[in-house]
Amino acid sequence: MTFVTIERMVPVEADEDQLARFVEADYGPLVAALSLICGDRGAAEDAVQEALAKALVAMRRGTVIDSLPAWVRVASLNLLRNRWRSIGRERRAVRKVKEQTRLSDGEDLHELLDLHAAVAGLSRRQREAVALHYRLGLSVAETAQAMQVTDGTVKTLLSRARTTLAQVLDAGEDDHG
């Protein structure tokens, strides 16, 4: 597994006010996207806040950060990967989502839970691509930058994820009419 050091992303213009603006506009969606990846809202919040703290310390030391959202995306993704490196923990969280779905079998399956379960069934990189592209609305190029992979890789990941998720959406539509 490759982890990109955050320092490599250190760019060129800094403003501590960026932090407040980021929290106001980008914090909520980024936490939501990361929780879609890891299945744990608390871990997602922790990763984003830790990345922000890291950015704040760096900015106060004079490091200039060109795009705080891009910086924090990469940093929090890396933190999340580090934190969830223990596959067991991640599997437990993902399994929990799947079990919640199974418990609901036979009842009126909640479409959102279906989607969570379907996303949980994707590979980690597919989940990252889906969360960044569909939840945060990043372009393929921006998604590739955040994931530190090529555009082609993102397209492949998204294509495969779409195939899986389309089945869930189609099934949901069949159920509801």
Added chain:
Amino acid sequence: MADDLLPHDDELDARLRSAVLAATPDAPAVGVLQAVEHRARRRKRRVRESIGAGVMVVLGGLGVAAYALSSGHQMAANNSPATTRPSTGIASTTSSTSAQATAASDGLGATADAPPPTPLPCPAHQLTPTTARGRYCGPDPGPGSGAGPNGTCTGSETAPPCGPGVVPGRYYAYTMPGTCSGLMTFDGQQWVAELTPPSAGADFYVWMRIDPNGSARWISTTGSVGLRPYTGQPLSGCRQ
């Protein structure tokens, strides 16, 4: 390109986007700025502690070198081991055994020209181990829970701290093998100490932890040493 794996479907994209949005509402941002500020202050404190520990590493290294030189000279001159006096605080930061490290710390006090830095007293209830005050403060580490002798990790364990699942920031009791390689199993992977022991010795007990940034270190009454993931690089072995 790879997009051709599936015919692009704008309608499907739009449905997916709205479904994902509906399934994962934005997290509230209330109190986040304060939380981040608090974390930033904590980070700075950790950096200061690391610098303090780094200084101790340097001092400890000097102490070990001074002790080695001193005992070498004394043994040559007197044909007898160097005398020691009771230790007053932490000094060694090597991966040596407790006994060796204590001897090294004594050597620092006995041989350095300048008086050793006076360690600050430990706080009354120091629950987490630290060397930031110039001495080890915190609970004494006990044996690890590995399947090997003395609780050493064998690599076959499935539970932390030997096996995967170590929680970053948490301290784990660990039995450090007194081997020369500096190689150890922790969190399901192999690590190598940044400072190898002077010579092979008995196993000893330490606290192990992984920092939130992914780096790892051990800390014990004898000092603190950083670890790095073992990636097959040649091992340096004992220094003597």
